[in-house]
Amino acid sequence: KNQVEQSPQSLIILEGKNCTLQCNYTVSPFSNLRWYKQDTGRGPVSLTIMTFSENTKSNGRYTATLDADTKQSSLHITASQLSDSASYICVVNSGYSTLTFGKGTMLLVSP
């Protein structure tokens, strides 16, 4: 069964600090891995997308890594801002829009 596990489930950090979110997956076949940011009650918005051959991808203060051998990914957020408070969802695409979602990590950035 295809699964995506994320940790931690929730996280509180101070504004300006860095944090790293983890994603482990057992999905086959593998086409790409994406990280989404989802504000409460809103649709997910794509942050990064990585294919099998990519190890790292950055989008501003967000940097995602992928280790396809160990089937692990991480999302690093630098110099956090209050607006970073959201759920961060790891999603693995098996191809042709077949997605497996993690449950998300709820991040709260406090002043």
Next chain:
Amino acid sequence: ETGVTQSPTHLIKTRGQQVTLRCSSQSGHNTVSWYQQALGQGPQFIFQYYREEENGRGNFPPRFSGLQFPNYSSELNVNALELDDSALYLCASSLVLAGEDEQYFGPGTRLTVT
């Protein structure tokens, strides 16, 4: 903004009723997927439509049905609503081509079943 719109934004229904949710895809996209997201959970795949045909279905009963129209807009219909159907319903559109199938999500419809 992704260009994907959904209506209504919020909806309250009674158990046993029927509901229709609507999604307007991003221009040029030929595929729409529907997801159910319970509070504190990741989205669960309901089904996908490609060029007006169902192209995959998740573990949802037949009372969840859908349509995709020639203009690639879509509907999700749920019959005989149950309390557990209360969730955020997301649609996502994509242009499925070889090597390109990123999904763009709408803002969702919050359904509450009482």
